[in-house]
Structures are given as structure tokens and as C-alpha cells.
Amino acid sequence: MRLKFAFMRFLTGIFILAFLCEFLIYYLVLYQCSYPVLNPEFEDSSIITNGTVEELRAMILADTHLLGPYRGHWFDKLRREWQMYRSFQSAVAIHNPDIIFILGDIFDEGMWTTQTEFDAYLKRFANLFNVEKPIELFVVPGNHDIGFHYRMSPNLEHRFSTAFKSRPVSFVSRRNVHFVLINSMAMEGDGCSICQKAEKNLKTVAAKLRCTKGVGVCKGIKPLPSYSKPIILQHFPMYRESDESCQEIDSAPPVLKNEKFRERWECLSREASEMLIEMLRPRVILTGHTHHGCYRFYPESKIHEYTVPSFSWRNKNNPTFMLGVFTSNNHALERCPLPQETTVIALYVIGLFVNIFIYFLPRRRFSLHEHKNPKTCPQKLTTIVCRKFQIFAVLRLHARRQKSKPSLDGSETSGAQCRVYLCVILCRFLSRLFSRLMW
Numbered sequence: 001m002r003l004k005f006a007f008m009r010f011l012t013g014i015f016i017l018a019f020l021c022e023f024l025i026y027y028l029v030l031y032q033c034s035y036p037v038l039n040p041e042f043e044d045s046s047i048i049t050n051g052t053v054e055e056l057r058a059m060i061l062a063d064t065h066l067l068g069p070y071r072g073h074w075f076d077k078l079r080r081e082w083q084m085y086r087s088f089q090s091a092v093a094i095h096n097p098d099i100i101f102i103l104g105d106i107f108d109e110g111m112w113t114t115q116t117e118f119d120a121y122l123k124r125f126a127n128l129f130n131v132e133k134p135i136e137l138f139v140v141p142g143n144h145d146i147g148f149h150y151r152m153s154p155n156l157e158h159r160f161s162t163a164f165k166s167r168p169v170s171f172v173s174r175r176n177v178h179f180v181l182i183n184s185m186a187m188e189g190d191g192c193s194i195c196q197k198a199e200k201n202l203k204t205v206a207a208k209l210r211c212t213k214g215v216g217v218c219k220g221i222k223p224l225p226s227y228s229k230p231i232i233l234q235h236f237p238m239y240r241e242s243d244e245s246c247q248e249i250d251s252a253p254p255v256l257k258n259e260k261f262r263e264r265w266e267c268l269s270r271e272a273s274e275m276l277i278e279m280l281r282p283r284v285i286l287t288g289h290t291h292h293g294c295y296r297f298y299p300e301s302k303i304h305e306y307t308v309p310s311f312s313w314r315n316k317n318n319p320t321f322m323l324g325v326f327t328s329n330n331h332a333l334e335r336c337p338l339p340q341e342t343t344v345i346a347l348y349v350i351g352l353f354v355n356i357f358i359y360f361l362p363r364r365r366f367s368l369h370e371h372k373n374p375k376t377c378p379q380k381l382t383t384i385v386c387r388k389f390q391i392f393a394v395l396r397l398h399a400r401r402q403k404s405k406p407s408l409d410g411s412e413t414s415g416a417q418c419r420v421y422l423c424v425i426l427c428r429f430l431s432r433l434f435s436r437l438m439w
């Protein structure tokens with residue numbers, strides 16, 4: 001009967017632990033992040049506004065890599081997809097963005113799957129990253145969705161574009177904030193059919209922006225209500241030699257930072273990067289692909305580039321996503337960490353041991369009733385130790401005051417007092433916990 005009761009309590013403890021690690025922790029971590037505040041000093045004075053500037057709140061994530069039918073263990077799939085589902089849905093519930101962007105590599109095996117498998121993939125994506133209107137969600141393709149340039153077939157590109165209503169280069173404008181969504185693999189410039197389509201789309205978007213700005217001719221082009229510098233969203237980072245200069249909290253580990261990037265594989269080619277900057281004159285570039293965070297500033301063109309790390313524990317122990325506030329003449333972006341996988345594992349291990357210790361370890365021999373001399377009882381002993389410590393701490397504080405009277409100011413005294421009180425409280429708490437465990 002006693003064992004049955006202990007087992008029931010043990011199960012309750014495990015249930016509370018699972019609730020903490022699989023649900024509550026996401027809210028506790030994500031509540032600590034918030035939208036950044038726009039700094040008026042960074043306003044672009046060259047952009048003409050009509051007095052009222054509307055803010056657009058965006059959430060940006062990358063590289064979700066949903067596992068497909070060929071790679072990964074079922075538990076790996078279950079675990080990491082639950083992590084992404086909980087992180088995404090908690091972040092949307094807490095931050096309520098106007099618009100969400102996923103910067104490619106949504107699927108891990110998109111380029112290998114048959115049409116039936118791809119349809120199943122789409123269903124899973126819709127379940128995991130479901131958002132209610134009026135929140136809008138846009139995606140750009142990554143190399144794992146449709147293949148690198150050498151592998152990207154018109155069929156793979158077409159089925160992805162149809163499923164997500166995108167084009168090799170798409171244009172999205174909300175509240176006078178303009179976004180250009182680019183298929184990085186179509187920026188090869190070798191005259192392939194998808195590259196030609198992308199180039200044509202790009203020229204149309206660039207002409208529309210130039211026309212709205214009042215530069216060049218607007219023949220046959222309908223201008224936008226107002227001009228603002230666009231924001232580029234794409235999977236590959238702009239050309240850079242490596243991640244060596246990246247110093248963000250979610251940057252690559254030192255061992256990976258020095259690895260040289262290959263153009264068209266780890267980043268866009270130098271020509272494609274220069275061409276995009278020249279044609280679109282963006283203010284911000286948001287990219288993914290490397291699975292690690294990075295921030296770069298181009299002083300000549302005053303462009304900010306942010307590389308967003310992977311959203312999945314499968315690729316990163318400490319995933320992050322970005323929250324952004326955009327207006328037509330200003331922007332601010334903030335990196336938001338998700339719970340770390342190692343923290344959750346550590347919580348499970350500690351919680352499990354504490355549960356076993358509390359409910360299954362034999363405790364009768366420690367009972368107060370069986371101790372002839374109450375002074376040797378652990379409960380009494382911890383109380384005595386705690387009192388002794390309290391006396392010692394107060395005496396030490398008094399001695400310190402006497403010794404440093406001329407130099408110790410009020411703040412130092414209250415700081416030392418605080419530390420003593422905290423230690424006493426901690427001691428009392430441990431004493432009670434110990435007593436409870438032993439009796």
C-alpha cells in the first residue's frame with residue numbers, strides 16, 4: 001500500500017516535470033523577449049512620409065528542416081518537431097506578429113521526395129506552423145526544399161512555388177514596408193530557365209521601386225503608394241569569406257567560424273550579391289542557411305545583414321529567431337532565444353533523480369520517533385546548523401561594519417546585509433527541504 005502510494009506520487013512528480021519541460025518552459029523563456037523599440041536617431045531622413053508612420057511587427061525564422069521519410073529516427077522527428085511546434089505557437093501567442101517569414105530549408109528532404117511524400121510534408125508543415133488570420137506567413141525556398149542550383153529542376157521549383165504561392169522573386173508590401181523574397185538558387189546567372197525567370201521578376205520589382213522613388217521612367221508601371229528602401233529575404237547569406245567576424249550570442253562555434261565559405265554553396269556569389277545591392281538598394285537583408293547567427297554592416301551602402309540561425313534543436317542547441325519592427329523609414333531587430341536542448345535534458349535528469357530520492361528511498365530509519373536522542377535526528381541537526389550559520393553570518397557582518405567603518409558607505413552595507421539575509425533564507429529553505437525528505 002505504502003509502495004503504491006509512493007508510486008502514485010512519483011507519477012504525479014513526473015507529470016509536473018513533463019509539463020514544465022514540454023510546455024511551461026517555452027512560455028517562461030519566450031516571455032523574456034519582446035519587440036525592440038525604434039530609435040528615432042536611426043530614421044532615414046531621405047524617405048518622405050505623410051506624417052503618420054505605421055509600424056509593422058514581424059517574426060523571422062529559418063531552417064526548420066522538417067525530417068522526411070529517409071533520414072532521422074522517429075523519436076528524433078517527434079522530439080524536434082514538438083520543440084518547433086511549441087516554440088512557434090508560443091511565440092505567435094505571446095508576440096502576435098503581423099507578418100511571419102521563414103527563410104528557407106523548411107523541409108530537410110524536399111528535393112528527394114515524390115509528389116505523395118511532398119504532399120504529406122505540406123500537411124505536417126501546415127499543422128506545425130499554422131497561423132490564424134490576419135497574421136500572414138511567407139516563405140522563401142532553400143536548397144533542401146528544391147535542391148542546389150545544379151539539382152534544382154523546373155518541376156521541383158514549380159511544386160514548391162505552387163504550394164507556397166511564391167515566385168523566383170516575389171514582392172510583398174505592407175504598410176509601406178516593402179519586402180523582396182528571393183530564390184537564392186536562381187541567382188546563378190547562367191541563363192537557366194528558372195534563373196531567367198528570376199532575373200525578369202527582379203527587373204520588374206527594381207523598376208517598380210525606381211518608378212515609385214521618382215527615378216527613371218514609369219512607362220507601363222503602376223507605382224507604389226510611397227517609396228521606402230526594400231528589405232531582402234533570401235536563404236543564402238550575401239557573399240562573405242566566412243563567419244569569422246560574427247560575434248552574436250547565436251554565432252557559429254569557434255571551430256566552424258574559420259571555415260571558408262564557397263560561393264554558391266554556403267553563400268551567394270560575389271557577382272550576385274553586388275547585383276542585388278545595385279538593383280534593389282536595400283536597407284536590410286535577412287538570410288539563413290548557415291544555421292548560425294551573424295550580423296554584418298556594409299558602411300558604404302548602409303545595409304544591415306542579419307543571418308538567422310536554425311529554428312530546430314536538430315541543428316543547434318541554442319536556436320533563436322528574430323522579432324522586428326519596421327516602418328517606411330526605420331527598423332529595429334532583436335534576437336530571441338528558445339529554450340536550450342541541454343537545459344531541458346538536465347531538468348529531466350535532475351527532476352527524475354529528485355523524484356526517485358523523495359518517493360522511493362527508505363526513510364523510516366531517519367524518523368524522529370525512532371531517535372532516542374532528538375539531537376542526532378537529521379531534522380534537528382539541520383535546524384541547529386542553520387541557527388549556527390545565522391549567528392555566524394550576523395557576527396561576521398557586525399565585524400565587517402566595525403572594521404571598515406570609515407570607507408563602507410550605505411549601499412555597501414545594505415548589499416552585504418542583503419547577501420546575509422539571502423544566505424539565511426536559503427539555509428532555512430534547505431533545512432526544511434532536508435527535513436521533509438528525511439522524515
Ligand SMILES: [Zn+2]
Pocket residue numbers: 105142143144235289290
Ligand atoms: Zn540551406
